Amino acid sequence: MSFYPPHRTLMGPGPSDVYPQVSLALARPTIGHLDPEFIRLMDEIKQLLQYAFRTDNELTLPISAPGSAGMEACFVNLIEPNDTVIVCQNGVFGGRMKENVERIGATAIMVEDSWGTAIDLDKVQAAAKQHPNAKAIAFVHAETSTGVQSDAKAICHIARQYGMLSIVDTVTGLAGIPVDVDAWGADAVYSGTQKCLSCVPGLSPVTFSDHAREVISTRKTPVQSWFLDMNLVMGYWGAGRQRAYHHTAPVNTLYALHESLTVLRDEGLEASWARHQLNHQALKAGLEAMGLQLLVAESDRLPQLNTVCVPDGIDEALVRQQLLKEFSIEIGAGLGQLAGKVWRIGLMGYASRESNVRSCVQALESALS
């Protein structure tokens, strides 16, 4: 029997609601991954990603796997065994970066901040000073587990100041808040398609600076992942017409990405950031009118991921179940240290719209009354 999923409004930490035109793009006829028309599509996707990331980086492409693969691609290509990496952690995903570093056989120097606060720049500066031989500083720009944004520009600047590479996770950031890869001077940046791009899950846009490319091409050891080795991937995604088979690209998913990036370009990055901010303000007003509080200080809040403190005496799982069953709205639970303590309400991409804010606030009011 065929599978027909229910219609949900996706207001959790991702995936977010997919643009209707993106779903339609998925159903277009599959063509070969070396078809000249497909190569033309790949070139357009690269340009659209350069626009989204605000970069001229030549090495800008979607990895054919989800955000975690984008993360892994940055680490396995830039870091070698016995290297040292400064890893900032203020939520779940900084912890995943540490895992990546250690599995390579490198050392992670952790800079920890409490969950719900931004990365402390003084601590990063102190760690760089104390470990001048570290090869890179890695951090999460938009922590999906807590709803916090950190100052990516300042952290990339510290990395440059100490001659280190910067590795930036902006899986939840891209298209929701300003991401400015060239102005930041960031070296390796990855994202995901299932958050503010409102595409289907399963791809990870990445971009590497020219300096990062040079580091990759002059490694002492081969990249231990064959699939994620950028030297090989570039044979397929690189400039020029001589594209060679590396892996079978997820053809239809790339149609979907092209469509969602076209939607973003047509709206304009600034307009997209402003829309995310506007709907966040509306949600905040609705939640506060109900007496609910946001976890994160106003200056550090992500407009696309709202972390709401669960009031005393409320069974948070029951509320989420009620929203799903009665209103077909998905919101997220807390992760890690914040499990049971918060809800995570996403207003990402296509899900960031006034009607969603209204129905979510009404549904929560009903569940909490």
Ligand code: PLP
């Ligand atoms: N980094 C951050 C900040 C994320 O929010 C996520 C997913 O939610 C990931 C990495 C991993 O992405 P994926 O689940 O697509 O592998």
